[in-house]
Amino acid sequence: xxxxxxxxxxxxxxxxxxxxxxxxxxxxxxxxxxxxxxxxxxxxxxxxxxxxxxxxxxxxxxxxxxxxxxxxxxxxxxxxxxxxxxxxxxxxxxxxxxxxxxx
Amino acid sequence: xxxxxxxxxxxxxxxxxxxxxxxxxxxxxxxxxxxxxx
Amino acid sequence: xxxxxxxxxxxxxxxxxxxxxxxxxxxxxxxxxxxxxxxxxxxxxxxxxxxxxxxxxxxxxxxxxxxxxxxxxxxxxxxxxxxxxxxxxxxxxxxxxxxxxxxxxxxxxxxxxxxxxxxxxxxxxxxxxxxxxxxxxxxxxxxxxxxxxxxxxxxxxxxxxxxxxxxxxxxxxxxxxxxxxxxxxxxxxxxxxxxxxxxxxxxxxxxxxxxxxxxxxxxxxxxxxxxxxxxxxxxxxxxxxxxxxxxxxxxxxxxxxxxxxxxxxxxxxxxxxxxxxxxxxxxxxxxxxxxxxxxxxxxxxxxxxxxxxxxxxxxxxxxxxxxxxxxxxxxxxxxxxxxxxxxxxxxxxxxxxxxxxxxxxxxxxxxxxxxxx
Numbered sequence: 426x427x428x429x430x431x432x433x434x435x436x437x438x439x440x441x442x443x444x445x446x447x448x449x450x451x452x453x454x455x456x457x458x459x460x461x462x463x464x465x466x467x468x469x470x471x472x473x474x475x476x477x478x479x480x481x482x483x484x485x486x487x488x489x490x491x492x493x494x495x496x497x498x499x500x501x502x503x504x505x506x507x508x509x510x511x512x513x514x515x516x517x518x519x520x521x522x523x524x525x526x527x528x
Numbered sequence: 529x530x531x532x533x534x535x536x537x538x539x540x541x542x543x544x545x546x547x548x549x550x551x552x553x554x555x556x557x558x559x560x561x562x563x564x565x566x
Numbered sequence: 567x568x569x570x571x572x573x574x575x576x577x578x579x580x581x582x583x584x585x586x587x588x589x590x591x592x593x594x595x596x597x598x599x600x601x602x603x604x605x606x607x608x609x610x611x612x613x614x615x616x617x618x619x620x621x622x623x624x625x626x627x628x629x630x631x632x633x634x635x636x637x638x639x640x641x642x643x644x645x646x647x648x649x650x651x652x653x654x655x656x657x658x659x660x661x662x663x664x665x666x667x668x669x670x671x672x673x674x675x676x677x678x679x680x681x682x683x684x685x686x687x688x689x690x691x692x693x694x695x696x697x698x699x700x701x702x703x704x705x706x707x708x709x710x711x712x713x714x715x716x717x718x719x720x721x722x723x724x725x726x727x728x729x730x731x732x733x734x735x736x737x738x739x740x741x742x743x744x745x746x747x748x749x750x751x752x753x754x755x756x757x758x759x760x761x762x763x764x765x766x767x768x769x770x771x772x773x774x775x776x777x778x779x780x781x782x783x784x785x786x787x788x789x790x791x792x793x794x795x796x797x798x799x800x801x802x803x804x805x806x807x808x809x810x811x812x813x814x815x816x817x818x819x820x821x822x823x824x825x826x827x828x829x830x831x832x833x834x835x836x837x838x839x840x841x842x843x844x845x846x847x848x849x850x851x852x853x854x855x856x857x858x859x860x861x862x863x864x865x866x867x868x869x870x871x872x873x874x875x876x877x878x879x880x881x882x883x884x885x886x887x888x889x890x891x892x893x894x895x896x897x898x899x900x901x902x903x904x905x906x907x908x909x910x911x912x913x914x915x916x917x918x919x920x921x922x923x924x925x926x927x928x929x930x931x932x933x934x935x936x937x938x939x
Contacts, residue, residue: 470556472559473573564632
């Protein structure tokens with residue numbers, strides 16, 4: 426089964442924080458003590474998420490209109506947001522997260 | 529006094545900021561690298 | 567040591583994946599077989615017991631199972647179990663000698679969601695391969711590969727165990743894999759199962775280990791190794807991969823009768839964590855067994871403490887040490903510094919632990935023919 430196109434990794438005028446995102450359909454997110462493991466059943470790729478608040482953000486993405494709104498909802502300290510954005514960008518690169526079709 | 533504190537606080541936050549951006553919160557694993565695993 | 571490896575060594579809440587040997591029955595009698603397979607054990611898990619296990623793995627969110635044996639496709643319920651896994655969201659990768667993969671089976675495999683296939687091969691020609699795996703086994707494996715290719719299966723894996731006799735064929739193996747669009751898997755020989763008796767003649771020499779290391783450095787990004795060569799990291803730049811032993815921490819083995827071992831290379835009471843038929847099933851064993859909890863304790867360097875390479879090689883493989891009669895807190899028998907070879911001199915003949923059970927067929931097998939169901 427072909428993996429989702431990583432269109433969202435291309436440079437666009439919309440900032441990452443403003444994008445509506447979601448976990449890719451074939452991804453399983455499994456909580457662990459340290460954070461979570463994300464496994465993509467299509468690509469067989471496995472990513473280790475090292476922060477529990479990051480996991481909360483990833484789980485909440487689909488219920489919020491934008492990444493920034495998700496950060497707000499999960500009470501992510503503004504000083505941590507650049508690191509969280511880098512992580513989200515990395516998860517988009519690994520095809521674990523994608524832009525939502527709606528909105 | 530107050531001015532001094534503010535300056536100190538700003539530089540601390542600056543260092544923390546650099547540290548926090550540097551921190552990598554995800555890591556991809558190549559799991560096909562485990563014995564007895566195919 | 568990265569935060570990742572530190573966490574993995576502490577043990578995960580559930581395995582990422584695990585090896586599940588479905589049966590000890592096998593149509594082959596490879597001279598290095600890690601599970602000494604041949605004859606079915608009458609205590610094998612039933613189809614229903616297998617499904618109960620799959621239900622549990624699903625609840626634990628084990629991402630996929632690595633099905634092997636023996637020859638797993640010998641089980642009449644092979645597809646029933648595979649389909650039950652895949653339908654329940656547990657991926658399946660399986661290892662086979664290819665004897666039962668005819669055109670029809672290849673098409674069925676091609677149409678199954680999340681299923682990866684690995685064909686075992688130990689030589690790029692019949693002479694080299696069949697010396698280890700039996701007369702006709704090379705032809706059978708190649709025919710299975712052809713059927714998979716014809717059925718449009720997509721990339722499958724070719725897996726070899728590196729021996730003294732095939733180490734010069736690594737380039738040939740890569741070419742063979744490339745010709746099928748397949749991925750090559752190169753793994754380390756352990757003195758486990760029937761390998762206990764053949765290890766001394768089959769395992770690569772010191773010079774050949776260096777050859778393997780150089781080859782993996784050059785090709786490591788394209789080739790899988792099962793992370794089985796991290797003992798070679800003492801030679802220099804670390805090889806690609808996690809470079810840690812995941813036994814009891816990230817992965818484990820469930821054998822055909824439901825016994826749970828730290829890994830497929832240590833099928834022995836010393837590394838038996840429990841049986842899935844016990845109350846609490848697999849989950850309790852993974853989370854609470856004495857063996858697995860002890861494997862999750864920080865390792866002691868022991869006799870290797872004064873060696874500068876310990877951080878790189880981590881003392882090597884516990885299966886390799888155990889079945890050659892070496893202490894677990896000392897050098898690997900193939901330690902690149904030669905310390906293992908030295909230690910082996912002190913092991914009295916016949917004193918090394920013997921594999922748990924021998925499922926080998928008593929009679930020398932007749933030449934392998936292609937089997938049609």
